[in-house]
Amino acid sequence: MSSSNFNWAVIDADPKFQALHRKKTFFLWGLMVFSIIYYFLLPIGAAYYQELFKTKVWGVVNFGLLFALSEFVVAWVIAFVYSKKANAQFDAMAQEIINDVNSGRI
Amino acid sequence: MSMLNKLMLSAAALGASSAAFAGNGAVADEFKWMTFTVFGVIIAITMAITFWAARTTHTTSEFYAAGRSVSGIQNGWAIAGDYLSAASFLGIAGLISLYGYDGFMYSVGWLVAYITVLLVIAEPCRNIGKYTMGDILAFRNDPKKTKTVAALSTITVSTFYLTAQMVGGGVLIKTLIGIDYEISVIGVGILMLAYVVFGGMKATTWVQITKAVLLVTASIILVIMVWAPYGFSLPGYLQAVVGDADVQKQVAKLLGDKAATMTPEELGQRFLEPGLFLKNPIDQISLGLALVLGTAGMPHILMRFFTVPTAQAARTSVIWAMGIIGGFYVLTLFLGTGAAMLVGPDKIAAVDAGGNMAGPLLAQFLGGGENSLLGNFMLAFVAAVAFATIVAVVAGLVLAAASAMAHDIYVGVIRGDHATPKEQVVAARVASVIVGVIAITVGILAKGQNVAHLVALAFAVAASSNLPAVFLTLYWKKCNTTGIILGMIVGTVTAIGLVMISPNMTYPKAVIASANKVLSGEPAVPAKEAAPAVERSSFMCELFAMEGCVLAKPAQAAAAEKPAKPGAAEKLAGLNARLPTLETDLAKAATPELKATVEADLAKVKKDIAAVEKAKAKAEGDLAKFEGQTTSIMGLEKPFFLLKNPGLISIPLGFLLVIFGSLFTRDKRAEEMWDELYVRQNTGINAEAASAH
Numbered sequence: 081m082s083s084s085n086f087n088w089a090v091i092d093a094d095p096k097f098q099a100l101h102r103k104k105t106f107f108l109w110g111l112m113v114f115s116i117i118y119y120f121l122l123p124i125g126a127a128y129y130q131e132l133f134k135t136k137v138w139g140v141v142n143f144g145l146l147f148a149l150s151e152f153v154v155a156w157v158i159a160f161v162y163s164k165k166a167n168a169q170f171d172a173m174a175q176e177i178i179n180d181v182n183s184g185r186i
Numbered sequence: 187m188s189m190l191n192k193l194m195l196s197a198a199a200l201g202a203s204s205a206a207f208a209g210n211g212a213v214a215d216e217f218k219w220m221t222f223t224v225f226g227v228i229i230a231i232t233m234a235i236t237f238w239a240a241r242t243t244h245t246t247s248e249f250y251a252a253g254r255s256v257s258g259i260q261n262g263w264a265i266a267g268d269y270l271s272a273a274s275f276l277g278i279a280g281l282i283s284l285y286g287y288d289g290f291m292y293s294v295g296w297l298v299a300y301i302t303v304l305l306v307i308a309e310p311c312r313n314i315g316k317y318t319m320g321d322i323l324a325f326r327n328d329p330k331k332t333k334t335v336a337a338l339s340t341i342t343v344s345t346f347y348l349t350a351q352m353v354g355g356g357v358l359i360k361t362l363i364g365i366d367y368e369i370s371v372i373g374v375g376i377l378m379l380a381y382v383v384f385g386g387m388k389a390t391t392w393v394q395i396t397k398a399v400l401l402v403t404a405s406i407i408l409v410i411m412v413w414a415p416y417g418f419s420l421p422g423y424l425q426a427v428v429g430d431a432d433v434q435k436q437v438a439k440l441l442g443d444k445a446a447t448m449t450p451e452e453l454g455q456r457f458l459e460p461g462l463f464l465k466n467p468i469d470q471i472s473l474g475l476a477l478v479l480g481t482a483g484m485p486h487i488l489m490r491f492f493t494v495p496t497a498q499a500a501r502t503s504v505i506w507a508m509g510i511i512g513g514f515y516v517l518t519l520f521l522g523t524g525a526a527m528l529v530g531p532d533k534i535a536a537v538d539a540g541g542n543m544a545g546p547l548l549a550q551f552l553g554g555g556e557n558s559l560l561g562n563f564m565l566a567f568v569a570a571v572a573f574a575t576i577v578a579v580v581a582g583l584v585l586a587a588a589s590a591m592a593h594d595i596y597v598g599v600i601r602g603d604h605a606t607p608k609e610q611v612v613a614a615r616v617a618s619v620i621v622g623v624i625a626i627t628v629g630i631l632a633k634g635q636n637v638a639h640l641v642a643l644a645f646a647v648a649a650s651s652n653l654p655a656v657f658l659t660l661y662w663k664k665c666n667t668t669g670i671i672l673g674m675i676v677g678t679v680t681a682i683g684l685v686m687i688s689p690n691m692t693y694p695k696a697v698i699a700s701a702n703k704v705l706s707g708e709p710a711v712p713a714k715e716a717a718p719a720v721e722r723s724s725f726m727c728e729l730f731a732m733e734g735c736v737l738a739k740p741a742q743a744a745a746a747e748k749p750a751k752p753g754a755a756e757k758l759a760g761l762n763a764r765l766p767t768l769e770t771d772l773a774k775a776a777t778p779e780l781k782a783t784v785e786a787d788l789a790k791v792k793k794d795i796a797a798v799e800k801a802k803a804k805a806e807g808d809l810a811k812f813e814g815q816t817t818s819i820m821g822l823e824k825p826f827f828l829l830k831n832p833g834l835i836s837i838p839l840g841f842l843l844v845i846f847g848s849l850f851t852r853d854k855r856a857e858e859m860w861d862e863l864y865v866r867q868n869t870g871i872n873a874e875a876a877s878a879h
Contacts, residue, residue, distance in 0.1 A: 086871065088862035100868060108305050116478065119298045123474060126291060126460035127467030134459045139421025140428050144287060145458055151294045152512045158301055159508045163501060171498060174869045181871060 086181065094186050100173045107165060115158050122151055211364030212537055212546060213569065217562035221363050224570040228400075232381065232577070235392045239385035246610045247874075249386035250317040250589050251492040254876040256391055258499035262506020265490050267394030268582040269296075269481075269511060270401060271351060272358055272542075272575045273641060278515065279548075280541025282522020284436065284531050285463035286456075289522055292464065293515040295474045297508065299481035304504040307482040309497040310660050310867035316874050318586075319488050320594035322656055326859030327667040330599050335674045337594035339651045340485040342678060343644050344587035344621075345628070347484075348580060350640035352629030355576035361538055362546060362569040368630055374573075375626035378581040382588070382618045387493055390581045397578040400571045402510060405517045408545070408568075411552045412524035427523045428454030432530035437462070443745060457526070468728050469829045473642070476833030480645035483652030486586035495876035521545050528552070536797070546572070584621045592617035639690030642831050643682065650677035650836035654844045660867060662848075666856040669848030677840030684832035689825040694815035696824070701805035707753035716744040729835070731826050754802040761795045 091097055126133055126144060133144030180186045213221050243249055256264065274296060281289030315322045320336035352371055359370035381389045416423040427433055434453040438445035440462050445453060456462070464470050481487060491500045525534060525544035528551050537543040549568040553561030592613040597605045605613065651674040658665040658673075685691075719741040722728060727735035752760070768788045775781035817823055866872055 086862075086865075088865050091865045091869075091871075092861040097865065097868070101864075104868065112301070112305050115298065115301045119295070119478065120471060120474060122291060122294060123464075123467055123470040126288075126464075127470070130460065136455075140424045140455060140458065141421050142455075142458055144460055145290075145424075148287070148291055148294060149516070152297060152516055155297050155301055155508060155512060159304055159505050162304060163505050166501060167498075177869055178871060 087186075091177065091181060091186050094177065094180070096173065096177050096180065100170065100177065103173070104170060107162075111158055111162060115155070118154055119151065122148060211360065211362050212543055212550075213363045213562065213565055214556065217559075217566065218363060220563055221566035221569050224566045225573060228396075228570050228574050229377065231396060232377070232389075232393050232574075235396065236381050236385040236389040239389035239392065243384070243386040243388055244611065245607060246317070246593070246614065248388065249611055249614045250489075250585070250593065251874075252387040252391055254493060254495050254874065256493040256499075258494060258502025259506050260391065260395060261490060261494050261499065261503035263398045263510065264391045264394040264493075265487065265503060265507035266510040266514070267396075267398035267401075267578050268486055268490060269507070269579075270398065270514060270575065271579045272354055272572055273350070275401060275514075275575055276358070276542045276545050276572060277540065279518045279521040279525065280534065280538070280544040281463065282518060283525040283529075283534050283544035284541045285440070286433075286437075286523070286526070287458050287460050288463035290519050291460060293518060295477035296481075297512045297515055299477050299479075300504055300508045300511065302478055302482040303487065304501070304508070306657065306661070307488070308491050308500040308504050311488055311656075312491045312494060312497045312500040313867045313870045313873045314660070314863065315488075315492055317489070317492055317593050318589045319485050319652060319656060320590065320598065322488075323659055323670055324598070325659070326856045326863050327659065327670060327853070329603070331667055332670055333594040333598040335671050336652075336655070337590035337599075339647065339674050339678055340590035340594075341587050343483075343485060343648050343652065344583045344590075345624070346640045346647065347486075347644040348583045348587070348621075348625045349628050349632055350637045350644070351576060351580050351583065352625055353632050353635065353637045355573075355580070356629060356633070358542060358572055358576070361543060362572065367633055371629040372626055374577055374580060375622055375629070377577050378584060378625075379619065379622040381577075381581045382584050382622070383615050386614075387489075387585060390578075390585055391493060393574075393581060394578045397571070397574040398510060400574055402514060404549075404568055404571050405514060405521060408524070408549055408552060409517050409520040412520050412528070412548070423520075424458065424523070427527045428457055430454065430527040432532065433457050433526050436526065436531035443748075457523075466829070468834070469831060472829050472831040472834035474833075475837055476642065476645045476649045476831050478649075479653045479837060480647075480649035480833070483648035483656060484645075485590065485648075485652070486582040488652075488656075489582075489586050489589065492874070497870050497873070521548060524548055525551075580625065584618060584625060587621045588614060588617040591621065636690075636692050639685055639688070639830070642690065643685045646681040646685065646832050646836055647678050649833055650681045650840035651675075654837075654840040658841070658844050658848070660863070662845075663857055663860040663864075664848050665844065666848045666851060666853035668851040668853070669844040669846070672847035673840050673842075673844030676843045677836055680839050681832045681836040684827045684829075684836060686820050687822055687826040688830055688832065689828065690830055691818045691820065691822075691825070693818050693822070693824055694812035695817075697808050697812050701808040703751075704801050704805040705754050705809075707756065708751040710750040711748040713747040714742070714745040717742045729828055731824065731828055754798055754805065757798050758795065758802070761791055761798065764791050 125147065133142065133147070135143045137143055137146060177186070242253070245253075247253055274293070278289060278293045281292060283289070311322060314325055318336070319340055320333040323332040323336045352374065355374050356367040356370040359365050359374075360367050365373075381393050385392075413423055416426060428451070431450075434450045434457075437453045437456045438448075441448070441453075441456070448456070490503070494500050494503055522544060525548040529544070529547045531541075534541055534544045534547055537547065546565055546568045550556065550561045550565040553564035555561050592610070596613045596617070597603060597610050601609075654673050654677060655670045659670065717739075720736060720739040722738035723734070723736040726732065727737065765788075768784060768791060772781065772784045772788060775784050
């Protein structure tokens with residue numbers, strides 16, 4: 081772990097890095113908390129809201145089944161949203177910091 | 187050259203042994219050659235992969251991380267291949283075929299788990315890590331101490347999971363094609379060792395990719411065959427499922443007395459509603475926590491992120507893995523319900539009580555049934571995919587355990603990171619052989635043991651020990667060596683300790699009581715008056731069987747008197763007494779129609795006799811096995827901890843102890859290194875690069 085070439089504290093304190101850190105923290109935690117809450121709605125609903133889960137909405141297909149299927153869709157949407165954001169924004173921000181480091185600006 | 191010889195030898199040994207020890211299984215004897223042909227083709231393909239991979243596996247980076255040359259998409263398929271074990275492939279389809287909705291609900295957590303992997307684990311690990319979880323933990327902490335606990339935890343988790351896979355795989359191969367349990371375990375072990383020792387991570391990766399592609403292909407073909415007759419309409423298809431007499435019969439069986447007042451239509455619909463299998467919501471939340479946080483702490487999954495060149499590729503690989511794994515679980519909804527409708531839950535449970543044979547039997551049915559060539563070819567194909575599944579998962583686990591043993595313990599701790607590159611590769615191969623031999627030995631010793639708790643245990647330990655340590659060292663500046671050691675040890679010990687006193691273990695008293703019920707029947711139960719709902723005395727009572735606890739009970743309607751149930755001997759006598767009458771009826775039958783009816787009756791009585799005899803033999807076996815025993819190996823008559831999964835308690839405890847341990851001691855170096863760790867995990871500066879080729 082050769083760490084002597086870089087001054088990590090300076091990079092860490094750089095406004096660009098701090099901006100990346102704030103954006104990422106907010107975005108990742110938001111998605112993480114949302115996904116965990118949405119996931120636990122399934123076992124909780126299946127246990128305590130059985131009448132709702134048994135309600136038929138599409139032929140014999142009931143709310144519970146659609147909700148379970150929605151868990152898959154929501155997981156995929158979260159993955160998609162995150163990868164869009166990371167590819168478009170986080171990667172570019174990180175690249176700028178790397179360029180600054182390599183060019184000696186930081 | 188000698189390597190090639192060894193490969194050939196092990197392949198030949200497996201082929202010869204499988205031919206010699208073929209007994210009974212789901213595949214009929216006259217069609218076994220097909221299964222072995224498909225097995226042979228798959229083994230040949232994986233051996234070719236291994237031979238090709240072995241030529242470029244010389245350095246440690248190549249052995250542990252495939253030279254970091256695996257692309258994101260390839261790694262996504264490999265993660266799916268690593269993760270979709272036989273338990274999830276056959277087990278979840280089986281649960282759905284027997285219990286409907288609850289089986290499907292169970293599968294959701296296995297996918298949601300990857301959100302944690304994607305958002306907080308994959309990319310930082312790629313940027314910080316080298317070969318093992320120990321590398322990540324050692325980054326800003328005392329390397330020797332953290333590597334030692336990380337390696338111990340990795341080996342513990344891998345061994346639990348490995349044992350469950352070996353035992354499950356041995357039983358599965360025996361049920362499918364009748365190869366002896368020991369031979370199956372040794373065969374799986376030798377094959378997996380060949381991949382790992384000669385081809386390292388590159389061979390393991392491609393074996394996993396091959397298996398994932400086979401698994402997904404097989405599932406898509408089956409689902410198309412099941413669903414196409416209904417024009418790919420979801421309500422149309424499920425209408426047929428709930429209207430099926432076999433499905434309704436199964437629900438009636440599961441509900442018992444409550445089914446008496448329900449119409450067949452209601453019974454069928456009940457199959458799509460929650461509550462037939464998972465009864466305890468707190469247990470489900472506990473399991474959900476262990477899955478969602480444990481997957482991200484599974485060493486064989488973490489290790490996959492060291493094989494890609496960049497953090498971006500790590501991200502791509504999780505996205506692909508989520509697509510494949512999630513898509514596969516959606517398919518299992520159709521595989522499971524299709525098997526319930528077409529094969530029938532009764533027949534599935536008769537071959538394997540846990541429902542593991544639902545997928546294979548569905549394949550056989552769709553191909554034309556038990557005596558058709560195509561049906562048996564499809565069964566053979568699915569059996570071979572199951573076999574490839576076991577081997578691929580086991581190979582990933584062995585590699586993870588071996589890397590902890592060789593890279594963390596030997597190179598890191600014993601040799602103080604001063605081993606020559608050549609020495610490191612030798613150590614890695616030797617460790618793989620050691621872990622492989624242990625896996626085979628434990629697999630054989632654990633024959634017939636209850637291993638269901640080991641999977642839960644592996645995830646619980648990963649979630650309570652590995653994840654808190656990795657997560658907090660990556661995201662919390664004050665996290666240090668003391669916290670990591672304390673949290674990992676307490677997390678592991680709590681998880682294991684709670685499982686040891688949980689309902690997962692075998693309690694002889696309960697086994698003996700149920701065996702006696704089978705043998706001598708049950709007395710009549712007097713009529714019961716309606717009872718109001720009972721509130722539980724406290725939340726702790728849901729978790730522990732303490733003195734003075736009253737468990738919550740829903741209100742109960744009045745129940746009529748239940749007649750006594752006969753024992754096995756009485757049942758057999760009754761059934762056997764019917765045989766002569768039926769046989770005379772058969773001889774006297776005047777018309778072909780009458781003859782056919784009597785023949786059907788006769789066949790049914792004979793089947794019932796066989797079933798009762800099987801149950802009787804099992805009960806007698808259980809009685810003999812547990813004679814004189816009253817307590818579990820922990821000295822308990824009944825479970826003290828009431829949840830099957832310890833996550834609800836052990837995971838928060840693991841996190842808390844990492845935090846406490848870190849706050850009580852001050853580690854200046856760990857805090858000084860924080861800037862470097864945090865910048866590197868977010869930017870990838872100085873990350874381990876891909877090797878030249």
